[in-house]
Each structure stands twice: as C-alpha cells, then as structure tokens.
Amino acid sequence: MGALSDLRVLDLTQVLAGPYCTMLLADMGADVVKIERPGGDLMRSKQPFTEEDDPYGGYFQSVNRGKRSVELDFGDESDRADFLRLVEKADVVVENYRAGTMERFDLEYERLRERNPELIYASIRGFGDPRTGETDRQGRPAFDLIAQALGGVMEITGHPDGPPTKVGPGIGDLFAAVLHGMGILGALHHRERTGEGQYVDTAMYDSMVSMCERTVYQHSYTSDVPGREGNAHPTLFPYDAFEAWDGYLVVAAFSDGHWQSLCEAMNRPELVEEYPTGDDRLEDRERLRAEIESWMADKTMKTVLDKLDGLVPCAPVQDVSDVFADPHIHDRDMLVSVEQPGSDETVTIAGTPIKMTETPPEPGTRAPLLDEHHESVLREWNR
Structure with a gap:
C-alpha cells in the first residue's frame, strides 16, 4: 500500500510540468486518472519510438506511468456531466491550462468547489493564476525555455564568453512540478485537520526565481548582477x-x-x-x-x-551511458523497465528518487493508452 493509496486525482495536465507532478503522486500510490482532451496529450506523438506505429513515444511514457486514461470533450454536455460526477469523488484536480481556460467550459474552481467543497484544485501555469496574485503576464503561453529565461537561470548558465544557456533538463517544468506536488500535499494536510479544500497555484516563472535564490540575495547584499561563470561557483573555490x-x-x-x-x-x-x-x-x-x-x-x-x-x-x-552502467543507480532502483505497447520490447525510464521505508513508492505500470480506462474509471468512481 502506497502512502497516497487512498487519494483520487483527476489529472487534466499535458506536456511535462503537470504530468511529472501527478506522476510523483501516482508513484506514491494515488489513483491518478488522466483526463485527456479529444486526441489526447500533445506529447503522445513525440519521439523517440521503438516502432513507427507505437501508440506513444518515450516522452509520454516517461512521465505518465502508473496512470489511467479517460478521454473527455469538455465542449460536450454529456462529457462535462461525466467529469463533474468524477469531481464529486475526487480529492485533487490538477490542470496546467492557460489562466481562464477552465472558465470557458464553466468548470473553474468555484464551480467544482460547489460540487465538492473539500476539493483541492491545483493549477500549474507559466505565470500563475489571478486568484493568488494577478499580473499582466497571465494568459500568455509558457514553456521551460521561457521560464528559464525570465527567471534568471540562463543568464547565470554557460561560460563567461558564451551566450546565455538553458540548463539541459527542463527545470522550468520539473522544479515547478515538484513544488506543486509539495503544495498539494500541504493542502491535503490542511484538509485533514479542518475539512477545508483550497486552491493551490504554482507558477513556472516564480519557481525559477525561487531556484535562483543565490542571485536574489547576492543582488540584495551587493547590488551586483551575477553573470555566467561556467562550472565555477561565485563564492567558493575550488x-x-x-x-x-x-x-x-x-x-x-x-x-x-x-x-x-x-x-x-x-x-x-x-x-x-x-x-x-x-x-x-x-x-x-x-x-x-x-x-x-x-x-x-x-x-x-x-x-x-x-x-x-x-x-x-x-x-x-x-554521460547517460555511464549512468546506466553505474551499480549505484541499479542498487537504488533508479532505472525501471516498463512495457511498450505495440512492441515485444520493454523500455527503460527513470525510477523514483523518493525512498520510504514503510510505504515505498513504486514507479507503477506503463503509461496508459488513450481512453484505455474510460469504462472502468466511470464505473468504479461512481459507485
């Protein structure tokens, strides 16, 4: 039994930040149901593939393991009604649309809260939600590269004589995702004590400023604007x-x-x-x-x-081949084999770094096929 095995999560997210956040919850045992728009998550079609006719590629597989999939069209009255019935039984709804998108379907937080007052509604966006602090950037699209550029990451990454450089992994998405998961767990703890649901909001831009905490205090203390120093550290040597x-x-x-x-x-x-x-x-x-x-x-x-x-x-x-060969990584179960639908092969994805003695997280099963669990989820959740 996982630490979150009594938790029901409706995951409306796509691409990377939201799916990574809900994957962490799934690893810890939550029943994460991925509510996908018609045609599914945009990343289902992104390479790499094992075969040309794979139903999804490595990008989607890596961050959607252990979830179930239900395809719903929020423009359809019947599908909206199905979604609202699921909301009544959910603990958490997570979405990463632009601010205002859910309002267009009359499915915003305030509407869902009427159906389920204890609901934790969690949005992860480039620039946050007006409910927690309105800015002129909200509603604009944002991806990892945008967040890294605005948050100051690129200006301190790379060599002094080179251009601003993004960090290799998508930290604009991934760090925001981890913070978002922490916010969701905090809201659940508050609900356990009070019975009160709430809105949780994490912005990718804000997350990058938090990650660059060193530049903030350096600028405050010295008025300097830190720049690129390659692999060096501004205050430590060697x-x-x-x-x-x-x-x-x-x-x-x-x-x-x-x-x-x-x-x-x-x-x-x-x-x-x-x-x-x-x-x-x-x-x-x-x-x-x-x-x-x-x-x-x-x-x-x-x-x-x-x-x-x-x-x-x-x-x-x-490099990654060295990581694959490192006994430490295997001893820590940081490489996990999962089924690749449509192929006789298994593929390897990153395991979970969260280790717990009594309720150890499990990476779970492969990522779901589109709408694979429509009937089973609606049947189980509406009992």
Whole structure:
C-alpha cells in the first residue's frame, strides 16, 4: 500500500510540468486518472519510438506511468456531466491550462468547489493564476525555455564568453512540478485537520526565481548582477570541473580541510600555507585553477579519483551511458523497465528518487493508452 493509496486525482495536465507532478503522486500510490482532451496529450506523438506505429513515444511514457486514461470533450454536455460526477469523488484536480481556460467550459474552481467543497484544485501555469496574485503576464503561453529565461537561470548558465544557456533538463517544468506536488500535499494536510479544500497555484516563472535564490540575495547584499561563470561557483573555490587526460571530473574542495587534502594529493603542501582561507583561494582562483589543471593534465580520471577518493569531494562527469552502467543507480532502483505497447520490447525510464521505508513508492505500470480506462474509471468512481 502506497502512502497516497487512498487519494483520487483527476489529472487534466499535458506536456511535462503537470504530468511529472501527478506522476510523483501516482508513484506514491494515488489513483491518478488522466483526463485527456479529444486526441489526447500533445506529447503522445513525440519521439523517440521503438516502432513507427507505437501508440506513444518515450516522452509520454516517461512521465505518465502508473496512470489511467479517460478521454473527455469538455465542449460536450454529456462529457462535462461525466467529469463533474468524477469531481464529486475526487480529492485533487490538477490542470496546467492557460489562466481562464477552465472558465470557458464553466468548470473553474468555484464551480467544482460547489460540487465538492473539500476539493483541492491545483493549477500549474507559466505565470500563475489571478486568484493568488494577478499580473499582466497571465494568459500568455509558457514553456521551460521561457521560464528559464525570465527567471534568471540562463543568464547565470554557460561560460563567461558564451551566450546565455538553458540548463539541459527542463527545470522550468520539473522544479515547478515538484513544488506543486509539495503544495498539494500541504493542502491535503490542511484538509485533514479542518475539512477545508483550497486552491493551490504554482507558477513556472516564480519557481525559477525561487531556484535562483543565490542571485536574489547576492543582488540584495551587493547590488551586483551575477553573470555566467561556467562550472565555477561565485563564492567558493575550488568548486569546478577540471580536465584530466581522458575526460572531465569535478572537485568541490572549498573547505579548509578538503583544500589541505587536495594539496597533499598534488604534493603541493606550500599552497596550504600560501592560501589558508577560502577568501584567499577565491581571490587568486585563476592561478590555483591553473595549478590544479596542470596536475591533472597527464593523469587519467581514475588516477585522480583514486588519489582523492574519501578525502576530497569529487566525481567524474558522466554521460547517460555511464549512468546506466553505474551499480549505484541499479542498487537504488533508479532505472525501471516498463512495457511498450505495440512492441515485444520493454523500455527503460527513470525510477523514483523518493525512498520510504514503510510505504515505498513504486514507479507503477506503463503509461496508459488513450481512453484505455474510460469504462472502468466511470464505473468504479461512481459507485
């Protein structure tokens, strides 16, 4: 039994932020029913595929596992009535439409609350909802790239002589999704104590500002506008990526003790005396970076890691094939095999990083086919 196995969630979301949030709830046991518009989630048709006629690709599979699918047309009176009956039995409704979309169908929070006063209604949008703070950006479309650009992520990512760069993973979606899940659980805890439902609202833009908390306090304290520093850290050194003979690795030796261990491994004890404090090292970081790079240049990553292991925080820079080969990842069940409909193959998706001793989350089954559970959901939820 999962920690949320008594929870019923109507998931009206698509693409990435909303589906990732509801996937986390499904992993913890919630009955997540994906309410899809005619034709289904836009991401069903996105590659990669195992076969040309796959009913959905890896994008959809990765963040919709463990859910059930019901296709409804909110423009159809009968389908709206079916949805409202499901709302009466739901604990949570999650949607990530533009602000005002649900109002067009007369299915906004206030209408749904009339049918179910204890309902948690949770919207995840680019710029939030007017109910929690009205702005002139609401109603505009937003994706990960927009959120990263506006929130300041791109301006501090990349090398100083290069252009603003987005972070590889879709953190504008994913971080907002995790925060949204936390908000939903907080609202459920409040309802448990009071019987009161409420509206939960998470904006992708807001989430990126929260993620860039360092730039906020830096600007407040110093009036500086932080820029791109590559893999370096603005206030710590060494905290960077360095090139060995056969690849890159990272070293985080900014404490005095770690710095001493690094200098001993390099056979450069005089650097400990010359740069005894973090501020000393930060002030002369370019010279010290060159010293570290020179020491590593003719050594393999394994040689460097063996010298530093257990003494200095360090790690190789891995690609995904390295991740697949890492025993730690398998020991932690972070790679999960699921069925790919229409194929004899199984595919691998990322497991859940949330570990619990009494109610361990389970990645669940494959993502659903479109409308696969229409009859069973309407029958079970309307008993």
